[in-house]
Amino acid sequence: MSQSTVSIVAGGAGFIGANLVPRLLEEGRHVLVVDNYSRGSANNLGHIASDPRVTLIQADVSDRAATAETFRRAASIGTVDEVWHLAANSDIPAGVQDSDVDFKDTFRTTFELLRAMREFGVPDLHFASSSAIYGDLGEQSLHESIGPLLPISNYGAMKLASEAQASAAAESFLRRVNLFRFPNVVGVPATHGVLLDFVNKLAATPDVLHVLGDGTQQKAYLHVSDLVAAMLAVRARKVEGKVEVVNIGPTDEGVTVRWIAESVVARVRPQARIAFGQGNKGWVGDVPKFNYSTARLQSYGWTPKLGSAQAIARAIDEIARQQGV
Amino acid sequence: MSQSTVSIVAGGAGFIGANLVPRLLEEGRHVLVVDNYSRGSANNLGHIASDPRVTLIQADVSDRAATAETFRRAASIGTVDEVWHLAANSDIPAGVQDSDVDFKDTFRTTFELLRAMREFGVPDLHFASSSAIYGDLGEQSLHESIGPLLPISNYGAMKLASEAQASAAAESFLRRVNLFRFPNVVGVPATHGVLLDFVNKLAATPDVLHVLGDGTQQKAYLHVSDLVAAMLAVRARKVEGKVEVVNIGPTDEGVTVRWIAESVVARVRPQARIAFGQGNKGWVGDVPKFNYSTARLQSYGWTPKLGSAQAIARAIDEIARQQGV
Incomplete structure (x- = not known):
């Protein structure tokens, strides 16, 4: 691989980006990270922020002119052959309260990135979609061939809307689109999520951990190291068709929220008690139980190194150290 | 029904609206038609435009302030209990060329209507979605429970994006959402579509009808009278769940494009010859063959009065008269 091959990573200074960028550098690539630093931070990238093959640009890719300028900068470095689109609002309740939030950060970022990819002839898109596009289908197995897709949050809606845009772009001008439907992902640098929330709550009120909902919500969790490995494995496949959904x-x-709460307390504040709320939904847009099928991914010969419980246990320890507790 | 019950029909001066509004008036409703007249026209509504129970507003519901003003006007007439959202770009190739077209006319209209419905407490949405949300799934039966949904045009993408938004809104603040996935619909007042296109082409060049593609594309067609009847039948059902997809x-x-071309020629210019193009796609975003399942709709006890061939035959005659040929 020539040194002049460039990946653009939108939202690359966030949680996922900080774990992905080092892997792209290992491939010999130059990486242009574009992030508006609304939730991301150059600090998340640690020492790689100063790697000569990393270019950091603070810009909002929901803005057309800023996105074009970012692509011009990338093209001046070398041949830009792919965009990783990780930029999104990650505060689901905020997006339910005000639809402008997910519109701008989750939908419009995709829209403007696709316009720039067309203008600059960048062929491949790797998109961080979400299991939230499925909505609340109860006990049904959530596999890629199920429908209808009825997301219950604006976050899920704008992720599905982004998938739809990318699919149309594949027909019209892209070479390849990978739509990665993420589960709940844990690890560091943690910027949001249930683990960071619990750790911070215990720091604020050491005697009690207040939990939204009754704790029976059950979800699958993946460690970020496995997530990045899975995306790279799918990207490396020579698949038929322009659009891969996985x-x-x-x-x-x-694991249940109750188990997570108990694990965080055991690691951070063993003496604290746990106070549960009512109902099995933490907030509007929260799905109580997930039966998330990864049969397709497994059929590609890939399996994660860590199961949900192991991923959570490792991430609690990583986040506790990050937060200095 | 009190005279003060109001339906808002967005895009109501277009093809579908002109056929729907009279049926809503028959229910004793007041109807507020909002249309930007980009493709719609008050002329399409004929004599009902002057009915005292019809209020016509020229406004673009992709604009937030104009939409709020429209809802204020509707609320001043009576209790607004539903929005029919028929506003959209209908020129699929234009939307493939420039993604801003479907963004504004198809996506943003939904986005702003939903914001206004929340603000004004309007509970029910009936949305004109499209079979285009399915994309090109080959010979597979396109039923409501199939996935993944991979639209191949920005039109289809923004219709799917609109479904997603409406689904999230149902979870958060709406009472009921009907997502009607339209097939190709024919009838009058024709504003676009293959039949009007063929009739107009024959008027311009009476000796030959040039057809995009090789004529083997096959699609199902519904007459607009049946479409409106189906929507009203679904709306009248007392269903479980907040979101209905049908x-x-x-x-x-x-029927095939070849059959349609031959039928138009037979009605309008029997001496004209037909010149077919290459390939079985007319344009980017066109799906060559559709196996569109309406089993769910039939399970509700509803069937159309006219099959595809009958619908086309009637519509050709209606459009020929509309165009004065």
Whole structure:
């Protein structure tokens, strides 16, 4: 691989990007990270932020002119052959309250990135979609061939809308699109999510951990190291068709919020008690139980190294150290 | 029904609206038609435009302030209990060329209507979605439970994006959402579509009808009278769940472009010859063959009065008269 091959990673200074960028550098690539630093931070990238093959640009890819300028900068470095689109709102309740949030950060980022890819002739898109596009289908197995897709949050809606845009772009001008439907992902640098939330709550009120909902919600969790490995494995496949849709996740059925809360307390504040709320939904847009099928991913010969419980256990320890507790 | 019950029909001065509004008036409703007249026209509504129970507003519902003003006007007439969202770009190739077209006319209209429905407490949405959300799934039966949904045009993408938004809104603040996945619909007042296109081409060049593609594309067609009847039948059902997704279409497998071309020529210019193009796609975003399942709709006890061939035959005659040929 020539040194002049460039990956653009949108939202690359966030949680996923910080774990992906080092892997792209290992391939010999130059990486242009574009991030508006609304949730991401150059600090997340640590020492790689100063790697000469990393270019950091603070810009909002929901803005057309800023996105074009970012692509011009990338093209001046070398041949840009792929965009990793990781930019999104990650605060689901905020997006339910105000639809403008997911519109701008989750939908419009995809829209403008696709316009720039067409203008600059960038052929491949790897998109961080979400299991939230499935909505609340109860006990049904959520595999890639199921429908109808009825997301219950604006976050899920704008992820599905982004998939739809990317699919149309594949027909019209892209060479390849990978739509990665993420599960709940844990690890560091943690910027949001249930583990960071619990750790921070215990720091604020050491005697009690207040949990939204009754704790029976059950979800599958993947460690970010496995997530990145899965995406790279799918990207390396020579597949037929222009659009690949794949659920990424562990092979188990997940763990409950109660188990997570108990694990965080045991690691951070063993003396704290846990106070549960009512109902099995934490907030509008939260899905109580997930039966998330990763059969397709497994059929590609890939399995995660860590199951949900192991991923959570490792991430709690990583986040506790990150937060200095 | 009180005279003060109001339906808002967005895009109501277009082809579908002109056929729907009279049926809503028959229910005793007041109807507020909002249309930007980009493709719609008050002329399409004929004598009902002057009915005292019809309020016509020229406004673009992709604009937030204009939409809020429209809803204020509707609320001043009576209790607004439903929105029919028929506004969309209908020029699929234009939307493939420039993604801003479907973004504004198909996506953003839904986005702003939903914001206004929340603000004004309007509970029910009836949305004109499309079979285009399925993309090109080959010979597979396109039923509502199939996935993944991979539209191949920005039109299809923004229709799917609109479904997704409406689904999230149902979870958060709406009472009921009907997502009607339209087939190809024919009838008058024709504003676009293959029949009007063929009739107009023959008026311009009476000796030959040039057809995009080789004529083997096969699609199902529904007459607009049946489409409106189906939507009203689904709306009248007392269903469980907040979101209904239903394919609307005839029960047959459709007719070919060749058959349509021959039928138009026979009615309009019997001496004209037909010149076919290459390939079985007319344009990017066109799906060559559709196996569109309407089993769900039939399970509700509804079937169309006209099959594809009958619908086309009637519509050719209606359009020929509309165009004065």
